[in-house]
Amino acid sequence: MTEVISSVEPTLTDINSRPQVSAYTGISVQTLARWAGEGKGPKFVKAGGRVLYRKRDVLAWIDSLEEAS
Template identity: 65%
Template sequence: MTIQVEEGLARGGTLTLPEIATRPEVAEYTRISVPTLARWASEMPPRGPKFKKAGGRVLYKRQDVLDWIDSLEESA
C-alpha cells in the first residue's frame, strides 16, 4: 500500500510542526486524519511515524515525522 503526503503542505507550505507534536498536529501537518494515524498506531507492526505515549497522550518527535515522510519518498 502506498501512502501519500501532500508535499506542498508537509515540506514547502507555511505550516510548521513543533519539536514535540500531538496526534492532531501531525494529522494537520501531513493531511492524514487523526483516526487513520490512530488506526495505524494500533496495527502490529505499527505503521506511520514513530510515537511515544506519555500520560495517556500520544506524542511525536518532529524529526521522526520528517524521517517517516522521507521514507515514503524513497519507497515511492
C-alpha cells in the same frame, strides 16, 4: 472594511500531538490512530496517556515514503 484571510501552513514543533501531525500531513487523526495500532505511520511515544510525535520521527517517516516509491 476588508477582511484579510491568512493561509498559514501548519508547522511541526519538536514534540507534536496527533492533531498537529494530522494538520501537517493531511492524514486524518483517525487514520494516524489506526496506523499506530497497526505499527504503521510515524514513530510515536506515549506520555501520561497522550500520544506524542517527535518532529524528527515525522520527517523521517515522510522521507521513507519517498524512498519506497
